Amino acid sequence: MTPRLKLENVGVQFAGLRAVSDVSFEVAPGEICAVIGPNGAGKSTLFNAIGGYVRSTGHVWLDDAQLSGKPIHEIAAFGVRRTFQNGGLFPDLTVIENVAVGLHQSHNISLLSGAFSLPSARRMEADAVRKARELLDLMGILSIERVLVRDLSSGQRRIIEIARALAVPAKLLMLDEPAVGLTTLEIEHLDQILKRLAREGISVLLVEHVLDLVMSVSDKVVVLSSGERLAVGTPAEVRQDQAVLEAYLGYSELC
Ligand code: ADP
Numbered sequence: 001m002t003p004r005l006k007l008e009n010v011g012v013q014f015a016g017l018r019a020v021s022d023v024s025f026e027v028a029p030g031e032i033c034a035v036i037g038p039n040g041a042g043k044s045t046l047f048n049a050i051g052g053y054v055r056s057t058g059h060v061w062l063d064d065a066q067l068s069g070k071p072i073h074e075i076a077a078f079g080v081r082r083t084f085q086n087g088g089l090f091p092d093l094t095v096i097e098n099v100a101v102g103l104h105q106s107h108n109i110s111l112l113s114g115a116f117s118l119p120s121a122r123r124m125e126a127d128a129v130r131k132a133r134e135l136l137d138l139m140g141i142l143s144i145e146r147v148l149v150r151d152l153s154s155g156q157r158r159i160i161e162i163a164r165a166l167a168v169p170a171k172l173l174m175l176d177e178p179a180v181g182l183t184t185l186e187i188e189h190l191d192q193i194l195k196r197l198a199r200e201g202i203s204v205l206l207v208e209h210v211l212d213l214v215m216s217v218s219d220k221v222v223v224l225s226s227g228e229r230l231a232v233g234t235p236a237e238v239r240q241d242q243a244v245l246e247a248y249l250g251y252s253e254l255c
C-alpha cells in the first residue's frame with residue numbers, strides 16, 4: 001500500500017544546531033504513529049518541517065504529493081492539519097460556532113460577506129453547521145454543541161481544537177502533546193477519539209509524553225533522540241529496545 005506520509009532523510013538545521021537529522025519513516029492511511037523522545041529531541045521541529053513552518057532538507061510526501069519546499073497554505077490544502085499550543089478558540093462562542101468558524105475560514109468567506117448576509121454566505125453557513133455537527137457527532141461530543149467554550153474544561157477544549165482542525169477534509173492530523181493538563185478521564189476520551197479518527201482513514205502523528213496513551217493508541221512509535229531516529233517499531237518493540245531504554249535512562253516514563 002502507498003504510504004499516506006513518507007519522510008526520507010528529513011533534516012532541520014538551526015544556525016549551529018542540527019535539530020533533526022536524516023529522519024525517515026512512513027505512516028499508512030488510518031495509522032496512528034507516535035513520535036517520542038526526551039525534551040529537545042526535535043519532535044516539534046519535525047512537525048514544523050512536515051507542515052512547512054521551518055525549512056528542511058530531505059523529502060516529505062503525502063500520498064503522491066511532494067510537500068518539501070511548499071508553502072504552509074499549500075501543504076494545508078493537501079490535507080495536513082495540526083492543532084496549536086494556544087488553541088485560538090473563541091471563548092464567547094459556542095462549541096458548534098467554533099467548529100463552524102473553522103469551516104468558514106477554510107471556505108474563504110470573509111467575515112464581511114457574513115455580516116452582509118449574502119445568500120451565498122448564508123448557504124455556506126448552513127452547510128458549515130451541518131458539517132460541524134457531523135464532526136462533533138463523530139467525536140462523541142454533539143451533546144455539548146451549544147455550550148460556550150469558556151464553560152468547558154481544558155480537556156474538552158482540546159477536543160474542540162481537534163474538531164476544528166478537522167473541519168476541512170484531513171489526510172494527516174498532527175497533535176503536539178494533546179494530553180498536557182488533561183485528567184485521566186479526559187485522556188481516555190482522547191484515546192477513543194484518536195482511534196475513531198484513524199478508523200475513518202485519517203492518519204495521526206502524535207507527539208506525546210503520556211506513555212500510557214502512546215502505548216494504547218499507536219500502531220507505530222518513532223523514537224527521536226538528539227534529532228536522530230533512534231528506533232521505530234510497534235509500541236511493544238520500542239519498549240524493549242535497548243538503545244531506547246538507555247536514551248530514556250533517568251526518564252521515569254519508560255523505565
Ligand atoms: P522537542 O519538541 O522534542 O522537545 P524541539 O523540536 O522543540 O524539541 O527542539 C529541538 C532542538 O531545536 C532544541 O535544541 C531546541 O532548542 C532547538 N530549536 C527549536 N526551535 C528552534 C528555533 N526556531 N531556532 C533555534 N533553535 C530551535
Ligand code: MG
Nearest residue numbers: 043044045176
Ligand atoms: Mg516539543
